[in-house]
Amino acid sequence: MSCDSPKMEVLSTEEVLANAKNFNAFLSIAPSGDIVIYSPNPELGQNIKTSFPMVVAEELDADWSKVRVLQANLDTDKFERQLTGGSGAMPHSWERLRKAGATAKYLLVAAAAKKWEVSADELNTSEGIIYHKASGKKIGYGEVANDAALLTAPDEIPLKDKKDFKIIGTPVKNVENGAIFTGEPLFGLDFYREGMLHAMIQRAPFGMKIKSIDDAAAKNVDGVKDVITFENSVAVVGTSTWPLMKAKKLLNVEYEPEGKVESSADHDEIFKDLLVNGKAEVKREDGNVNAAFKNAAQVVSAEYQCPFLSHSPMEPMNFFAHVQADKVELVGPTQTPERARSTAAEISGIAPENITVEITRLGGGFGRRLSADYVAEAVHVSKMMNAPVKLTWSREDDLTGGAYRPAVRYRFEAALDADGNMTGYKLRGVGMNAGNSTREHNFPAGAVDNLLIENVNYESSITTNAWRAPITNFLAYAEQSFLDEVALAAKKDPVDFRLELMEKAKANPVGGELQYNVDRMIGVTKVAAEKSNWGKNPNVKQGFSVYFSHRTYVAQVADIEMENGTPTLKKIHVITDCGMVVNPTGANHQVRGGVVDGMGHAMYGNLTFEGGLPTQTNFDKYRLIRMKEVPAVDTYYVDSGFDPTGLGEPCLPPTGGAIANAIFSATERRLRSQPFIDQKEFQDLNLGIKRA
């Protein structure tokens, strides 16, 4: 649009939708030329709400300035995999989204061709306008939208050549910025319905059940309507939040043991025991580890441990439910709206087709909102109170409410021959409700002739849930730090040591086909070494880490410089191969966000338990990383020619290892446990952090 064009009247989204023609689940076009694109997946900051529409708009050849994006409600007829998790949205929907845009464009062009009585292949499109070069005619999408919607498209529609992309690959701002920066109601906690009740819940410590309830004082608080009990929970219900926070503190609930009531000291004993005596499930076995270790010139072994962690999204858990006689209305932040619906169906007895789920913007997810526990609670209370109810968790509720990242202890062992080649590799993981605490087919599997990966799972009463980059969020650190220990024993440079293993896996994969693309892994490793000037600057002590998770390959180098005798972490280089980058701004956010997340939890995050409850109940004791504690993070993307893969999780796993390895490089202190700040080896290090 030129600067001289007349100021167009800006239509409201309601006005646009009222007149828009619907082309498919994702896309509607109004006669005004305004376009509405529906984003189906829950938005939690990964900015799928911008990148999904970008893909549709690209193939549509839309004018992005005319695009409005709306969050779709749950609709399993219209959308597949309407969830947010596993960094899977983009790879899963890439083709589907492109086809949706391309098909609509096909129909628009066909309509114009029909109108002008020319052949469609004489027409071309650009930014929402159809051109007929030969006659000089042009027409906007809006003017042919109604006609186009009456036509049928063939099943096979050609998609754009990637080199012709005009929107994908360019930095596009978050479509929700305006609303976010002016405080508009966006999040679940911001949802209010006239006449609704508020609820908050007192939950039992892990392994305990309610013995008795004294709710007299709680009921007496002005603003409290009722105190009700269901399952192992006591709910205070009232007219606003503050009275309920006070009432909860006045609740006198006695608990008694029902299962294991655990403390961190117990966990320590359990780990010690199970690492030696636990009944292990063999996850992978190659060659003959016993022989390899028997004949080894050197054996390196180490144990690594990580604590339970909370997800701690900034928006605490909350949900709105209105259970009625014949339907249920659900509104709130969920990463799994379909699970929210089936949970509500089970509790209310109402069929799923009579349950609606409006997905609000999520104030962070990190995997916490994959669980529907808080949805169930809201539904229970609404049903019992026979009223619309908004359930709020306090921060204390959130930190003590379970669904944690599991605590895990690993024992690694490596056998080296006289030339420093790793001939044997053993890993036993003992996890607390971790499921499989290993990723047995990931590197270094395939690179080691004799390998044994085992898993022991302990059923703790403490509940766990997927936490950003499940298992790999800690395993990657432990493994990459251990590989540095082995490289040191082998007297090899850490990067060279890994490249040798990767080349070996490439030339002669052990145990069948590799389940990772070793070329891409070598690719990010080499670029990381190059971009970070690996080993070139004697004043910069560096640590390397590389990991494959969620379809994406990431290598990191952390730079520590000595400043006045103090080791100072100044920069982390992140080399990412996530296939094509859809939105560079969004991508940088996920890379930096993943690194900051990985670093913050490696350094500070800790939940310790006493009597079935965490000791850390709010951000005064549960430490999250802050502005002053973040080094520079340089991002670089390797263009390997693949279609887009995910970025929500993969940049987190390598972070702890890169930092720990750099700390060793600078101080010769090996950190084998998280959080780093609690380790004996860290106490007097005085690690500074300063953005380069």
Add this chain to the structure above:
Amino acid sequence: MALINLKINGKAHSVDVEEDTPLLWVLRDHLGLVGTKYSCGIAQCGACTVHRNGEAMFSCITPAASLTEDEITTIEGLSENGDHPVQKAWAEVDVAQCGYCQAGQIMNASAFLEKNPKPSMEEIDEAMNRNICRCGTYHKIREAVAMAANSK
């Protein structure tokens, strides 16, 4: 319960709440101003930051009853059209991921720049350290505060 008179974003309000009700909950539950967020409730995270007579203040621990003589500004009242220099910088730099902490970040930054219009990067880090961002947008926040400072 008591009738508490407040001046918020230039408008007079009268709310009937318990005397100990923090301003945060008056804003959210009683006045429909949900831009100011709850996250920790103990003045550790900054999501609840508002301006009290132009100064950044944690609304989660300050009883509304203590603010009857003060001018309170919330994110909704920071500008007419979302065009405060800090908001504009936030948009230019594309700061947000989930966005939940950003109102508090913007309120802290705007109060800070009012007092310290030409801060050093270290001073920016120091001032903004009050606000937690769980998504890790710190690099962008820093860039946006610096941009807002340079734009005035």
